[in-house]
Amino acid sequence: MLKTAEKPGRPTLSLRKKLAFTCGVTLAFFCILEIGLAAIGFREPATVRDPLVGFSGHVPLMIPSQDDQGRPVMRTAPGKLTWFNDQHFFLPKPPDVKRVVCLGGSTTYGRPFDDHISFSNWLRQLLPVTDSDHRWEVINAGGISYASYRVAAVMEELAEYQPDLYIVYTGQNEFLEQRTYAGLMNASQWSRDSRAWIQSTRTWGLASSIARAFHDESSQHDASGDASEELPAEVDERLNHTIGPQDYERDDAWHDKVCQDYQWNLQRMIEIARAADVPIVFVMPTSNELDCSPFKSEPSNDLSSGLQVQLKEAVALSQQSVDARQWQEALDSSRLALELDDRNPDACFLAGIALHHLGRQDEALASLTAAVDNDICPLRATSRLRGILREVTQRYQVPLVDFERRLRQTSQDQWGHPCLGSRYFLDHVHPDPATHRRLAGWILESLIENSLVRGELPSQEDIDSIDERIQAEIDTTARAVSYRNLAKVLHWSGKFREALPRARDAVADMPDDLESRYIAANCLQELGQWDEAVQEYDALFARGDFDRAVLPFGELLYQRGEMVAAKAYVMQASVVTQGVTRARAFFFLGRIHQNLGENEFAIESLRKSDELYPNHLPTLLALAGVLMDSSQFKDALAVVSTAAEQNPDSFEAHWMQGRIHIALGETSKAAAALRIADQIRPGDPEIQQTLELLN
Structure with missing residues (x-):
């Protein structure tokens, strides 16, 4: 019996071929989809989002409004006017208008003033003179304290309003907010570039549009796996939560991540611009290195306590030599400090100052740059951030206005050195009005060189005419308030040398402003210029x-x-002040009474100070001293014993405790207290002599 022949089976594909076929079909589908979306003109503008940083809420910068004639415009939202200038532009954009958007932080804003003196306003005046064939709109979208990730978010929003050019000045505020980073920060450059490319496609834009249609803002930041960090909707500076820069500590790992984030956001801005088919130009940030000391300096963690003392003494000696204009001595002391700690910001700065005055400008610039780079509270763009900006713009072939190089060359031509200071800056980063004018001219040169603007640079006569017009429109009272506000910030952060000239600027415009005079007086007091104070x-x-x-x-x-x-004055202060300040007033009132021989009033004042601010060591020691002077030894002993108990490492408390025991005839207790003082400060001759007498 014949068997029926079996039908041959279908040839089976290998797993590798199946995967290749599936990938090919998927890729073909998305290619066809991308081509189709392009054919129908779909473009999801500015969808390249930072995967590392999200925002807990979003209030748009620009909102619909009307101008004085009832025409529809977009205007800066009232809730944003704390951080942004009041700007507006027509919607839809008129056909003959060229819309330039200037983005960045407070330098772009025009701080400490406003848009009026900013490089944005100068461009607003210069562009029509250069190219009169178009109507030029220049929108100042600089946000006070805005770092690159927030600048990118503003750029993303404004991409919807048909800009013709972006100009971006960013890099000074990168370390201003406290941020942590998800694991994605450690991803390779390839993976980060790949993600950026994917997010720039029309297919990604379509998917994002659909997702946003079905999910509200809060669902984008839930715990379902979003790796980005959530930040408040507006700037939340670390300095706002402290009494100064002391909240900052040396953290190299955090610095590395902030620099990586900066690189990512520069790339993100370029992708946003290219997705919207808008040219983008960056400006190299630069700052005051010569006349602005580091905001915070501290010794390296690996220094022993003894070496830290030596370091502190060397830095103090260098500062004294700088104040005395003894430049070689200042350099010698600062170099001694740098031998102990080569990253100490104050030592780097003082060495730079000394080298500058000794005429060794290249070495001075290197030291001053190191001072900025090693500042524990880095409120200026570091050389590493500037290097990242240069590398990114070169890699993506994006124009870069080298503000730093041009300003250094200007300083070299005008003053014979490249170190930048108060001749160009009002504080640590904000240019003075004349430097804003220079920057606008250099930006315009770059726009013409890169064929982004057609025409020739304005004549000096045109520039002088614009300058006269801008100067005539300045409100001197508003300018004085701006100077005062800047002086207040510098004074608050302990930068008295930098605050003093700004307070004097305010007084010059507003002689009867008491707060400006107070800041000037207190700066002089803190600087030891007591007669002037x-x-x-x-x-x-x-x-x-x-x-x-x-x-x-x-x-x-x-x-x-x-x-x-x-x-x-101190008696008046004890009445008009509150809290710790009032306790301080009673402390000084007690010391004054003591110096005037009014011991009863001194005791009363010091007890009041202790009541308002308990267990403050100087108050307790002063009170015990007055009680001793009044022969109230038992009361003095009770006070100083509290001081010694609360401050076991206080040499003065144990030394005074021993003296009181001697006055009471308690020699064994006196010896015990003095031995503790001797342990705290070994070899003190007075302690040694007293112990010998007791023995």
Whole structure:
């Protein structure tokens, strides 16, 4: 019996061929989809989002409004005017308008003033002179304290309003906010570039549009796997939560991640611009390195306590030599400090200052750059950030206006050195009005060279005419308030040398402004220029009462030994102040009474200070001292014992405790207290002599 022949089976594909076939079909599908979307003109503008940083809420920068004639415009949202200038533009964009968007932080904004003196306004005036064939709109979208990730978010929003050019000045605020980073930060450059490319496609834009149609803002940041960090909708500076830069600590790993984030956001901005088919130009950030010391300096963690003391002494000696204009001595002391800690910001800065005045400008520039780079509270763009900007613009072939190089060359031509300081900057990063004008001219040169603007540079006569018009429109009171606000920030951060000239600028425009005079007087006081400080305080109080100035002036008079005059001001301060400041007023009032031989009033004042601010060591020691002077030894012992218990490492507390025990005839207790003092400060001759007498 014949068997029926079996049908041959279908040839089976290998797993590798199946995978290749599936990938090919998928790729073909998305290619066809991308081509189709392009054919129908679909473009999801500015969909390249930072995978590392999200925002807890979003208030748009621009909102629909109307101008004075009832025409539809987009205007800066009222809730954003704390950070942005009031700007508006027509919607839809008129056909003959060229719309330039200037993005960045407070330099773009025009800080400490506003848009009026900014390079954005200068471009607004210069562009029509250069190219009169178009109507030019220049939108100043600089946000105070905005770092690159927030600048990119603003750029993303404004891409919807048909810009013709982006100009971006960013890099000064990268370390301003506290951020942590998800694991994606450690991804390879290839993976980051790949993600950026994918997010720039029309297919990704279509998917994003569909997703946003079905999900609200909060669902984009849930715990379902979003690796990005959520930040508040507006800037939340670390400095806002502290009494100064001391909240910052040296953290190299965090610095590395911030720099990586900066690189990502530069690339992101380029992709946003290219997705919208808009040219983009970057400006190299630069800052005041010569006349602005580091915001915070601290020794390296690996230094022993003994070496830290040596470092502190060397830095202090260098500062004293700088103040005395003894440049070689200052250099020698700073180099001694740098031998102990080559990353100490203050030592780098002082070495740079000394080298600058010794005429060794290349070495000076290197040291001053190191001071900025090693600042524990880095509020200026570091050389590493500038290098990243240069590398990214070269790689993507994007124009870069080298503000740093051009300004250094200007300084070289004008002053014979490339170190940048207060001749160009009002503080650590903000250019003065003349430097904004220069920057606008250099930007315009770059736009013409890169064929982004047609025409020739304005003549000097045109520039002078524009300058006269801008100067005539300046409100001197508003300018004075801007100077005062800048002086307040610098004074608050302990930068008295930098705050003083800005306070004086404010006083020049507004002579009767008491707060500006107080800042000037207190800066002089902190800098040890006591005679000038007294003159400034006298001028202040001749114009009116200013409660904040009463106690500092009283302290200054106390330090000068003018006890009777000091007493009047400090007594007033004890009435008009509150909290810790009031406790301080009673402390100084007690010391003044003691110096005047008014021990009963001194004891009363110091007890009041201790009541308001308990267990403050200087207060307890002062109170114990007055009680001793009044032969109230048991009361003095009770006070100083509290001081020693609360401050076991205080040499002064144990030394005074021993002396009181001697006065009470308690020699064994005196010896015990003095031995503790001797352990804290070994070899003190007075302690040694007293112990020998007791034995």
